Amino acid sequence: MPRDDATTALSERSSGARRFPVIDWARTTLGPRAGWPTALETVARLMLHSRQPMFLAWGPDLAFLYNDAYAPILGARHPGALGQPFRQVWPEIWEELVPLVQRALDGQSTWAENLHLVMHRNGYPEDTWYTFSYSPLHDDEGRVAGMFCTCMETTRQVLAERALRENEGRFRALLDAAPAMMWVTDRDGHCTHLNRSWFEFTGQAATDAKHHDWMAPLHPDDRPEVETAFARAITDHAPFRLDYRMRHADGGWRWVIDAAEPRRDAAGRFLGHVGSVMDITDRREAEERQAMLAREVDHRAKNMLAVVQAALRLTRAPDQASYARAVEGRVAALARAQTLLANDRWAGADLRAMLEGELAAFLGSLPGSARCTLEGPPVALPAEAAQPLNMLVHELATNAAQHGALSTPGGRVQVGWQVNAGRLRLRWTETGGPEIPAPPTRRGFGTRVLEGTVRGQLGGRLLLDWRRQGLDCTLDLPLAARTTVSEAI
Incomplete structure (x- = not known):
């Protein structure tokens, strides 16, 4: 051409x-x-x-x-x-x-x-x-x-990449400023960024957090579940949310909640995940305490109902009025025990306050007028022991007022106690009342409460000495009382 x-x-x-x-x-x-x-x-x-x-x-x-x-x-x-x-x-x-x-x-x-x-x-x-x-x-x-x-x-590409890096830098700076632990992964699930809070919480070094090593602080029992759920989120490009335990920098285990959302570019393509991890140990422990309290209240309600039912069934009286007074007194004793526990948020009850509540009528407000004396160190009764011990004291006081030392003007009751090696030793001594010719032969409701409460419910020992001058009752029981439905009935 x-x-x-x-x-x-x-x-x-x-x-x-x-x-x-x-x-x-x-x-x-x-x-x-x-x-x-x-x-x-x-x-x-x-x-x-x-x-x-x-x-x-x-x-x-x-x-x-x-x-x-x-x-x-x-x-x-x-x-x-x-x-x-x-x-x-x-x-x-x-x-x-x-x-x-x-x-x-x-x-x-x-x-x-x-x-x-x-x-x-x-x-x-x-x-x-x-x-x-x-x-x-x-x-x-x-x-x-x-x-x-x-x-x-390549001007547009370079500027876009530069803007992306700047945005990524601002994004990471924002993550580092966040109080919660934050993490970012690529589309394959490899960790590309962990913020400052993560390292402060876990004590993990940055060099140890590459790829899946960022899961090293997870509890061994929880890690398989987390890895399975995370792998599914990567495959499905889906959100991720799970509670698990993580080792804290102090060496202890803490409960955390990990929630993540998929990252996408302007075209909607999956880029990976961004997630936050928050310490929920306090919340979880509060929930567990609330659940335990609900179970405890349920247990106590059933126990109280059992005692009330037993009082109705086993109380003996010559007439309807006496029967009503006896039942009302025992129910009132239960109510007083519940009030003591509620005032101390069900953590327990003060022994002296319990005794004063049952013996208030005989303690006297004027010098020399007291017919009961209380002597012993401060003792915090465990919640499990407060109600049954309150019932026990109520039965002793009722028996003393009806038949024992407190049924006559010159009678006296002395209550003393001490604590040794985690055991409470309480002695109830009556004097000046009617003579007791012989120990009682019939086991009424009061006797059942005394024996069943101390031995069966509280795991302690009971000694009843029916002396001529009055009852001498000695209780010896562990302050870490067992939690059982009352066997006193």
Whole structure:
């Protein structure tokens, strides 16, 4: 095919090529088109028909030829750059390109990735970035006569990545400022960031938290469940929420709640998870205490009901009025025990306060008027022992008021106690009452309460000495009382 300026195939598809016929190539270092070397013609044709941005520079002054895809890179310099020397096309960046150009002219291919160049292509300086390669071009005699470039402007990509990094930096700074533990993973579940609170809580070193090692602080019994749930969340690109135990920096185990949501880009593609971990040990312990208290209240309610039912069933009296008084007294004793426990939030009851409540009528408000004396150190009864012991004292007081020392004006009751090695030893001594000719032969409700409460319910020992001058009762029981439904009935 003839290669004259008017009929060249270079004008077939490219707007850049269509300008070739009006250019006086003879006035450039390229010379008339008819005399172009085959290598130059061939590369020019290949370049003009490509959609990849390309240019070639040929001859002593590296005359510049380019295709349509390269034209946007030139900006306002297109189309006047055709046939101009390379250094005149890009004077502001020429010095930066010289080393790469020289290597190409020395016969070596070069490569640059995201190279920063400040261009004035539109009349003002612009920060631009390019990825490109320079390759040497040989003339028909095999000598290097120019260079060929394929390139791509990566300015948008570089700026987007920079913005992403800045956003990621701000995001991580925000995570580090968060009081909760925060973590971020990639789409494969590998941990890419743990915030400052995580390391402060776990005491884990940053080098130990790579990939799945970030799960090292999890309790061994909980880790399989967490790993299974986390793997499912990754597969399903789904949220994640689970309670588990984690080792604290102090070496103890703490309960935490871990909640995460999938991360997605602007196109909705899954990027991984971002999660937060919060210490819920106090909340969980409070819930457990509440549940335990509910069980305790239920147990005590059933126990009280059992005692009331027994009082109704076993109380003996000569008439209805006496029966009612006896039952009401025992129920009132139960109520007083409940009040003592409630005042101390069911943690227990004070022994002296319990005794004063049952013996208030005989303690006396004036000097010398007391018919009962109380002597002993402060003792906090466990909640499990307060109610049955209160019933026991009530039965002793009732028996003393009806038949014993407190049934006569000159009778006295002395109550003394001491604590030794975790056991309470309480002695109830009656004097000055009616003589007791012999121990009672019938086991009434009171006797059942005394024996069943001390031995069966509280796991202690009871000694009843029915002396002629009055009852002498000694109780010996552990302060860590057993929790059982009353066996006194």
